[in-house]
Amino acid sequence: GEALYAGANNNSSTGGFTTAGGIATQWIGRWNGVSWSALGSGLNGPVTSMVAFGDELVVSGLFTEAGGIPVNGIARWNGHRWAGLEGNVSSASALIVFGGELIAAAGFGVARWTGSGWIEMGSSLGQPVSALVDYNGVLVAGGNFRTFGANPINYVAQWTGTQWAPIGTLPNWVMELTVHQGDLIAAGLFNLGSGATISRVA
Secondary structure (H helix, E strand, O other): OOOEEEEOOOOOOOOOOOEEOOEEOOOEEEEOOOOEEEOOOOEOOOEEEEEEEOOEEEEEEOOOEEOOEEOOOEEEEOOOOEEEOOOOOOOOOEEEEEOOEEEEEEOOEEEEEOOOOEEEOOOOOOOOEEEEEEEOOEEEEEEOOOEEOOEEOOOEEEEOOOOEEEOOOOOOOEEEEEEEOOEEEEEEEEEOOOOOOOEEEO
């Protein structure tokens, strides 16, 4: 529905996101413009990513239960109850809806949801994938990868429909991706050359 969903991902010694506006929550809550509400009994661990997919909210993170139901670090909320997404993807670092499909960055690769399971998109990138974005109709991934097979592919890659290919080059781990006014923006653990005035973002 039309609402703002907030998920907590912190390492605070005081624990997780347990209340919002006086309402009991557990790592995730919903704001409707007036007040907060809980999503059932919530989660038992932090949230790393979430996306609206169809009529559901898909959430990933470092949790093993959603609404008291055992899950593998990824779950969906339909407005009334939680359910899992079965398969070999767990605790995805990024989620996106691309071309009408749910896409997850998990571990060393990227996978799409078929409705009954996950299918890997291309071969593994060999190192963690941290971010996904739709850049002018192209799926772009960022992470800590440096090669794809025998080819260099420096920390950012584009999906051609059949395999991953370079899209420019960056000098270190890309942690986040977004699009602003038609430009692809990357943030990560890099400086663009010695004495660069732009640090960590390009």
